[in-house]
Amino acid sequence: MSVTESETITATEVWSPVDAGELLLEVEDLSVAFDTNDGVVQAVSDLSWELRAGETLAVLGESGSGKSVSVQAVMGLLPMPPGRIAQGSIRYRGTELVGASNSVMREIRGPEIAMIFQDPLSGLNPVYRVGWQIAEMFRFHRGLSKREANKKAVELMDRVEIPNPGVRARQYPHQFSGGMRQRAMIALALSLDPKVLIADEPTTALDVTVQAQIMELLTQLQAETQMGLVLITHDLGVVASVADRVVTMYAGRAVETGTADDFYGAPAHPYSRGLMASVPRLTGELGRLYSIPGSPPSLVHLPPGCPFHPRCTYAIDVCATTRPQLEPVDGRSGASACHRTAELP
Amino acid sequence: MTDTDPVAELDGSLDARDQARFDAEGLVGPPRTYWGDAWLILKGRWLFWVSLGIIVTFVSMAIVPQLFVWPSPGPDDPSGLFCFLSDARQPPSSSHWYGTDVQGCDYYAQVTHGARVSLIVALFATLITVIVGILLGGLAGYYGGGVDSLVSRLADGFFALPYLVGAIVVLSALTTQEGRQIWQVTVAIGFLGWPAVVRLYRSTVLQVKNLEYVQAARALGASDARIIFRHILPNAVAPTLVYTTIGMGAVISVEATLSFLGIGLPINSISWGIMISEAGTRIEQSPHLLFFPGLYLIVASLGFVLMGEQLREAFDPRFR
Numbered sequence: 001m002s003v004t005e006s007e008t009i010t011a012t013e014v015w016s017p018v019d020a021g022e023l024l025l026e027v028e029d030l031s032v033a034f035d036t037n038d039g040v041v042q043a044v045s046d047l048s049w050e051l052r053a054g055e056t057l058a059v060l061g062e063s064g065s066g067k068s069v070s071v072q073a074v075m076g077l078l079p080m081p082p083g084r085i086a087q088g089s090i091r092y093r094g095t096e097l098v099g100a101s102n103s104v105m106r107e108i109r110g111p112e113i114a115m116i117f118q119d120p121l122s123g124l125n126p127v128y129r130v131g132w133q134i135a136e137m138f139r140f141h142r143g144l145s146k147r148e149a150n151k152k153a154v155e156l157m158d159r160v161e162i163p164n165p166g167v168r169a170r171q172y173p174h175q176f177s178g179g180m181r182q183r184a185m186i187a188l189a190l191s192l193d194p195k196v197l198i199a200d201e202p203t204t205a206l207d208v209t210v211q212a213q214i215m216e217l218l219t220q221l222q223a224e225t226q227m228g229l230v231l232i233t234h235d236l237g238v239v240a241s242v243a244d245r246v247v248t249m250y251a252g253r254a255v256e257t258g259t260a261d262d263f264y265g266a267p268a269h270p271y272s273r274g275l276m277a278s279v280p281r282l283t284g285e286l287g288r289l290y291s292i293p294g295s296p297p298s299l300v301h302l303p304p305g306c307p308f309h310p311r312c313t314y315a316i317d318v319c320a321t322t323r324p325q326l327e328p329v330d331g332r333s334g335a336s337a338c339h340r341t342a343e344l345p
Numbered sequence: 346m347t348d349t350d351p352v353a354e355l356d357g358s359l360d361a362r363d364q365a366r367f368d369a370e371g372l373v374g375p376p377r378t379y380w381g382d383a384w385l386i387l388k389g390r391w392l393f394w395v396s397l398g399i400i401v402t403f404v405s406m407a408i409v410p411q412l413f414v415w416p417s418p419g420p421d422d423p424s425g426l427f428c429f430l431s432d433a434r435q436p437p438s439s440s441h442w443y444g445t446d447v448q449g450c451d452y453y454a455q456v457t458h459g460a461r462v463s464l465i466v467a468l469f470a471t472l473i474t475v476i477v478g479i480l481l482g483g484l485a486g487y488y489g490g491g492v493d494s495l496v497s498r499l500a501d502g503f504f505a506l507p508y509l510v511g512a513i514v515v516l517s518a519l520t521t522q523e524g525r526q527i528w529q530v531t532v533a534i535g536f537l538g539w540p541a542v543v544r545l546y547r548s549t550v551l552q553v554k555n556l557e558y559v560q561a562a563r564a565l566g567a568s569d570a571r572i573i574f575r576h577i578l579p580n581a582v583a584p585t586l587v588y589t590t591i592g593m594g595a596v597i598s599v600e601a602t603l604s605f606l607g608i609g610l611p612i613n614s615i616s617w618g619i620m621i622s623e624a625g626t627r628i629e630q631s632p633h634l635l636f637f638p639g640l641y642l643i644v645a646s647l648g649f650v651l652m653g654e655q656l657r658e659a660f661d662p663r664f665r
Contacts, residue, residue, distance in 0.1 A: 075564050081490075102569075110566025117564075122557040127380075127579045141566060188565065 018053045018195050022093070024228045025051040025074065025113070025196055030088035032066070032073050032252075035081060039300040043069040045252045047088070051196060051228040056219075058231045058239040058260070060275070061249035064296055067232045070249075071198050073098075074230075075115055076105040092196070110141055114194035118201040120181035124173035130184050131157065131169025137191040153191075160187045160217060179210035183217065190221060197222070198230045203238060211235075215242055236279050240264055248272050251297055251307035254326060258334020268329045268336035270312045270344070306339070314340055383659040393655040399648030403641075406460040414454040434631045444633045447623070455615060456637045462616040463642070466531050467596040467649075471589050473535025478542025479585065483573050485543065486550025497547070500540035509602065511537045516608050525611050534599055538592065545588055549581040556580075583660040591653030594646030601642055617642045 018024065032044040044066040051057050061067045072078045074090050076097065090097040092108060100108075109115075117123045125133060131153045138149035150169070157165035160183040173181060182202060189197060199218065203211035219242050222229050233239060239246060243260040248269065256269040267273045274292035294311035297303055303310055309319035318339050326335040330342065338344070387393045406413055428450035437444045443452035485496035503511070515533040516525065553559065554577055562576045597617070603609030604618030605625065612619070617638040624634035 077560060077564060106566050106568060108566075109564055115561070115564040117557050117561055119557055123561045125558045125562070125576055125580070137565065140571070185561070188561070192565075 018226070020053060020226065021055075022053045023050060024053055024093055025230070026089075026091040027070065027074065028089045028091070030070060030073060030090060031086040032069050032078065032083060033086045034083050036300075041299045042302065043083075043252050043299060044073070047247075047249070047252070047254050049247050049254070049257065051230060053195065053228055054222070054226040056222065056229040056231060056242050056244045058233060058243035058246045059249060060233060060236070060239055060246055062234055062296060064299070065249040066252035066299075067249050068200055069252075071115070071200060071230060071232055075109060075113065075198065076100070077115075110137070110194070111192040112194060113196040113198065114189040114192065115198040115200065116182070116185045116189045116202050119205045120178055120185050121205065123185045124176075124181060124188075126173055129170055129172055130176065134169075134184070134188050134191055137188065141192055153187075156187045156191055157184065160184070160190070160221070162187070178206050179213065182206060182210075182214050186214075186217065186221070190225070193225065194227060196228045196230065198232070200232045201234070202231075203235070204233075211238065218242070236275060248275070251302060252299060253307065253337065255308065255338070256334065256336045257326065258329070258332055258336075262329075262332045262334050268332075268334065268341055268344070269338050270314050270340075271308050272336075274311075306337070314338075314344060316340065383656075386659040387655060390655055392651055393659075396648045396651035396655060399644060400652060403460055403464060403645045403648065406457055407464040408461075410454075410458045410461065413457045414451075434627070434634070436631070437633055443637045444631070446620075446634060447627075452634065452637060455620065456617070456641055459615045459617045459620060459638060460641070460645075462527060462610060462614055463597050463600060463618065463645070465527060466534065466600045466610075466616075467593050469528075469531045470534035470538060470596045470600075471593050473532065474538035474542050474592070475585065475589050477535070477539040479546050479578070479582070481539070482543040482546030482585075483550055483577070486547040487554055487569070487573050487577065493547070496543060500543045503537065503540040506537070508537055508599070509606070512599070512603055513606075513608055516603070525609075527610060527614065530600060530603060530610055534596055534603075538596070541592075542585055542589065546581065546585045549584055550577055553577050553581045584657075587653050587657040587660060589653075590656055591650050593649040593653075597642055597646050597649075 027050070028048050030044055030047045031042065034041040034043055047066070047070055049057060049059070059067045059070070069078070069083075073085055074097065078085070085098050088098065092112060095104070095108075097105070097108070124130060128136075131150060134153035134156055135146070135149035138144040138152050139146065142149075144152065154165045154169050157169055162168050162180055162183050168176070168180070173184070176184060182205075186202075197218075202218065203214050206214060215238055218229065218231075221227075229242075231239065231243060239260065246256075246258060246260050246263040247254050248256040248263075248267075248271065250271050256263070256267065256272045258268070262268075263272065264276075267276050271292070274290075277290040278292065280289055292311055293313075297307055297310070303320070305318070305320045305322055306312070306315070306324050309315040312319065316339065322339070324337045324339045326337045327341060328335050428445075428448045430449045432441075432445050432449035433447050435441060435445045435449075441451050441453065443456060446452050446455055481496045481500075485493040506514075512533050515536055516529060519525070519529040519533060554572075559572060559576050562572055567576070600609060600616065601618030601621050604616060605622035607622065609618055609622075610616050620638035621635060621642070624631070624638070628635050
């Protein structure tokens with residue numbers, strides 16, 4: 001254990017406290033490819049975003065749009081091979097993470113960037129008590145004694161609003177309900193006070209009322225700790241209530257970036273409009289729910305030009321030949337990758 | 346608070362009732378675990394208790410044979426410790442329950458003392474296969490790629506070797522001028538047994554390593570060694586443990602086979618395998634010389650096999 005303790009000391013000394021609004025995480029021109037038997041799958045292409053302290057960034061997109069792959073790349077959790085980071089850079093407070101050594105990544109994962117996963121049912125190790133798993137973080141990374149670590153684990157479980165934390169800490173994951181497990185996962189991720197929390201579809205596996213509670217908890221904890229939150233989701237409802245900025249991804253690319261207010265007020269990109277139109281509304285006439293025609297393209301054989309043009313109702317000839325770049329949109333801070341941004345109604 | 350207690354129903358405020366529910370949730374019964382569930386299943390099975398009884402009997406026989414054998418003083422032999430050639434190969438009687446061997450020694454004492462060597466070989470050969478198998482299988486399964494290819498092809502190579510031929514080769518390589526020792530036989534058996542464990546453990550590691558809690562542990566900064574031993578091992582080890590308990594019975598038989606072929610334990614040691622191999626030539630005149638060590642071997646193997654089966658049924662979720 002002496003080795004781990006010395007690791008602990010370096011890990012806490014390297015990074016200074018975060019200033020308010022400090023730029024924490026920068027993803028620049030990131031491309032991730034998977035070499036498969038069917039060819040090279042371009043899971044993520046030229047993706048850029050940044051995250052500041054206290055800010056919530058929502059990465060929005062349907063299944064297979066590359067949103068999860070992009071954060072796996074940030075965490076260094078891509079299965080390599082077959083995956084590889086073809087180009088681009090990921091910087092955490094100025095430190096390059098692409099190609100960073102395992103020991104650097106280990107210092108960052110946990111105390112600096114933590115992650116919670118989609119499925120709380122399988123996110124906790126079934127053979128250990130929940131409290132033990134949280135306490136392990138304090139013992140392993142902070143070198144606390146068993147007693148102190150257990151005490152902090154119970155405190156933390158109380159902080160994520162797990163009722164009866166003293167009793168719950170002694171229970172095993174299968175004795176927890178889905179929502180409680182996700183709370184325990186959040187406690188686990190927050191145990192080392194990370195500066196950035198990446199939540200990969202944290203509410204997808206939960207039922208609707210619990211989803212709301214979990215999102216509320218995340219926002220509340222974020223307000224307390226001023227951490228940066230990257231929220232990966234396909235649920236526009238989840239995004240609306242918490243996000244500051246939104247990156248919409250389609251076929252591995254960012255098609256629109258901007259503030260959440262702009263996005264919900266008037267989405268610029270035709271794909272974002274399609275997404276918004278397909279959200280069921282409580283007001284207005286009843287009828288068939290809108291769905292974007294067609295299906296997402298194969299990432300091995302992307303259509304030339306704009307990847308969305310075969311499904312786009314606004315497509316013109318140039319869309320099939322030239323790939324649009326992210327261009328600033330008039331009158332707002334965001335950008336949209338569409339040839340017709342200015343002309344769209 | 347029970348359903349038939351209307352006073353409690355009416356009396357308790359919502360908070361109090363909720364509190365009672367929480368308390369009940371936390372306090373009813375001990376927290377159940379993977380191992381705890383297995384124990385609940387096991388303790389209700391008579392076959393588990395039978396096999397446990399067999400194993401405990403043979404293990405205590407190996408550790409303290411004095412518990413089972415005591416000198417039987419006779420008129421010619423006041424200490425009860427001597428063998429008389431004049432009594433050689435006598436069938437079972439009241440003074441010699443299992444008869445006597447070719448030297449005129451009490452065969453019950455011989456068979457009982459044979460448990461130690463046979464079980465030592467079984468235990469340590471199995472230990473070698475488990476340790477090597479879990480280490481190599483864990484590395485192969487966790488790291489994949491080149492490490493996996495190397496380990497898997499090595500295991501395939503060992504698989505291609507017929508067990509007995511392999512044991513003959515290894516034992517002749519290990520045999521020194523002083524002759525064979527117990528450890529050489531143990532190592533030879535363990536050396537040939539690990540590939541099966543590697544395959545089994547590697548496959549369970551492959552399943553477990555992609556589970557989210559392993560990913561989560563990595564996302565929260567755990568090192569490779571910690572992931573392999575703390576997070577993967579306890580979740581992946583059950584099938585391997587079960588396989589090796591079943592294998593224990595097989596190892597005892599292999600030791601007997603090797604001794605029977607004359608390439609096993611040194612000739613002066615006492616083991617069931619050696620007794621069986623020596624009795625083979627006299628089976629018509631003195632069948633009891635084959636019968637009793639054979640019976641012990643079969644019952645001990647049965648004990649381990651039954652235990653293995655019971656453990657498998659208790660630990661493998663598909664059997665629950």
